Amino acid sequence: xxxxxxxxxxxxxxxxxxxxxxxxxxxxxxxxxxxxxxxxxxxxxxxxxxxxxxxxxxxxxxxxxxxxxxxxxxxxxxxxxxxxxxxxxxxxxxxxxxxxxxxxxxxxxxxxxxxxxxxxxxxxxxxxxxxxxxxxxxxxxxxxxxxxxxxxxxxxxxxxxxxxxxxxxxxxxxxxxxxxxxxxxxxxxxxxxxxxxxxxxxxxxxxxxxxxxxxxxxxxxxxxxxxxxxxxxxxxxxxxxxxxxxxxxxxxxxxxxxxxxxxxxxxxxxxxxxxxxxxxxxxxxxxxxxxxxxxxxxxxxxxxxxxxxxxxxxxxxxxxxxxxxxxxxxxxxxxxxxxxxxxxxxxxxxxxxxxxxxxxxxxxxxxxxxxxxxxxxxxxxxxxxxxxxxxxxxxxxxxxxxxxxxxxxxxxxxxxxxxxxxxxxxxxxxxxxxxxxxxxxxxxxxxxxxxxxxxxxxx
Numbered sequence: 001x002x003x004x005x006x007x008x009x010x011x012x013x014x015x016x017x018x019x020x021x022x023x024x025x026x027x028x029x030x031x032x033x034x035x036x037x038x039x040x041x042x043x044x045x046x047x048x049x050x051x052x053x054x055x056x057x058x059x060x061x062x063x064x065x066x067x068x069x070x071x072x073x074x075x076x077x078x079x080x081x082x083x084x085x086x087x088x089x090x091x092x093x094x095x096x097x098x099x100x101x102x103x104x105x106x107x108x109x110x111x112x113x114x115x116x117x118x119x120x121x122x123x124x125x126x127x128x129x130x131x132x133x134x135x136x137x138x139x140x141x142x143x144x145x146x147x148x149x150x151x152x153x154x155x156x157x158x159x160x161x162x163x164x165x166x167x168x169x170x171x172x173x174x175x176x177x178x179x180x181x182x183x184x185x186x187x188x189x190x191x192x193x194x195x196x197x198x199x200x201x202x203x204x205x206x207x208x209x210x211x212x213x214x215x216x217x218x219x220x221x222x223x224x225x226x227x228x229x230x231x232x233x234x235x236x237x238x239x240x241x242x243x244x245x246x247x248x249x250x251x252x253x254x255x256x257x258x259x260x261x262x263x264x265x266x267x268x269x270x271x272x273x274x275x276x277x278x279x280x281x282x283x284x285x286x287x288x289x290x291x292x293x294x295x296x297x298x299x300x301x302x303x304x305x306x307x308x309x310x311x312x313x314x315x316x317x318x319x320x321x322x323x324x325x326x327x328x329x330x331x332x333x334x335x336x337x338x339x340x341x342x343x344x345x346x347x348x349x350x351x352x353x354x355x356x357x358x359x360x361x362x363x364x365x366x367x368x369x370x371x372x373x374x375x376x377x378x379x380x381x382x383x384x385x386x387x388x389x390x391x392x393x394x395x396x397x398x399x400x401x402x403x404x405x406x407x408x409x410x411x412x413x414x415x416x417x418x419x420x421x422x423x424x425x426x427x428x429x430x431x432x433x434x435x436x437x438x439x440x441x442x443x444x445x446x447x448x449x450x451x452x453x454x455x456x457x458x459x
Contacts, residue, residue, distance in 0.1 A: 010048070017048040083390040084280055086305045087288055087412055090298045093255075095284030098247035101418055103425055107229035107237045110222055111137065113244045117208050117216050118144045124154045126207040126257040130163040130200070130395075133225025134170050135232075141224055142170045146178040155180035158260055160201045161187035163223075185264045185407075199292050201260065202402065203409040204395050210254025217253045218244040219411055221382045221395055228380065239429060241317070241381035241393060245285070249411070252287040256409065259293065283415040290396060291407035299396045299410055300403040303327055306386045307334045315385040315426045317344040319378070320354040321361060322399040328361050332368035341365070344430050347374035354399065360449050363438045372436035375429065382410075383422060390414060391422035 104110035149155040161184040185201040206218040220242030222228040231237035290298040307330035335341040384392040394410030396402045
């Protein structure tokens, strides 16, 4: 092939790739962070033959964006109703009553609560998880689900398609043979979502008897594998946060599962997430779903708003801290205006690239006056506590994948006494941690950090 013909062909492929990016972004109303948009454009211009198939496979992060409905304002609530107002205007259901909130102090308590909730089910069990391990914990869950299915309880298991490949899970055929329904959420090798195979369901929750007054929600950061509960042989268990709760909040979680289940099974969208009709309940709790199925980047927006509205304290626990610049700025400004900002994370996580990518953000946060605490063991908990106004606990990490790409679930608690219970959990985990000391990176490390941050949005 002559040079002229090759240049013509190369220019044509590049033009098609750029046009595909523009048309797809326009038609699907995609709103990307500028750094992500620039990264895609540069990738397409420099390597169009690789960039075009990569964009078609991984380039979309939102489904068709629903129209935002007008929401009633939570009038009559206390003066710190900003958290409720913010969450509601982001399309989330109003806070409802709840009771019997139990924070699991360790993996043993979390295991007992999980298996006990399954054993107590009378009518339905809906379980969504990212990873289900082939170990003592995963096998115990599957065995109990199979027993309940044989007893006539409706059992549905929703397992993320990529998560199912990351760790060899238990044999699920006996579970299906017992009458349970098992669905993989967007299997990456046969995804029906063109351009969205990079979107994962990272939600972790169990909804038992959502239609009954005795229903219960089990939720938090733990995947259903042994290392998250009791540890593997010779290894300490990961430090994590899960909880279970009763009341109308269970119906909200059940509504979210119905939507996840319908989407994964290519069924018409279920009804919006909802709870009992009426005004928002002061001191209640509400589901906060985030991901491609939401019109906005919900958890991210709540965290940014919280950083600007906090008066006394912000406590964050996360295994991975690679925040988007606007969130990092909000946290730094909070520290500079006198808010006590505490960040708790592992000294070394299970993702070494994440540990390298977090360094710039940690240095900026420390320079602003925030306190950063490094846990000796692997900490996998996800928690944000704002003053005595809001505790946000669930599955979302403080990184771009969780905040912008994954399907995530957090539960917002507004009761001051329970917010303090989450704060006490944070302080208990922070006590044995060591203080972070910022260091000046070498030139090579500084460049490596920059490259990781450039590419990190898609990781």
